[in-house]
Amino acid sequence: MLNLFYLYMYMYIISILLISLKYKNLLITLMMLEILMLILMFYFYNFMLLINFEYMIMFFLLMTICEGILGLSLLILLIQFKGMDKLNSINLNLW
Numbered sequence: 001m002l003n004l005f006y007l008y009m010y011m012y013i014i015s016i017l018l019i020s021l022k023y024k025n026l027l028i029t030l031m032m033l034e035i036l037m038l039i040l041m042f043y044f045y046n047f048m049l050l051i052n053f054e055y056m057i058m059f060f061l062l063m064t065i066c067e068g069i070l071g072l073s074l075l076i077l078l079i080q081f082k083g084m085d086k087l088n089s090i091n092l093n094l095w
Contacts, residue, residue: 026085030071037064
């Protein structure tokens with residue numbers, strides 16, 4: 001069981017490094033965030049198995065699905081208005 005947690009931790013660190021290295025396209029960044037959420041779901045599921053709360057994983061999956069839908073809708077809007085999905089084309093100084 002402990003080796004499984006080490007594997008999940010290793011996957012989580014590698015995916016964070018990939019996000020920091022490949023953050024130029026919004027689609028790739030969203031896909032890597034979904035991988036992070038999948039790894040967190042594995043952590044969460046194993047923890048919930050220990051305390052017999054397996055049904056709580058459904059709420060986590062619901063939030064993950066809503067986050068993915070919001071990210072994809074923002075990606076569609078960005079491509080529609082800007083014409084590309086590069087993150088450097090987003091001007092965050094407008095706030």
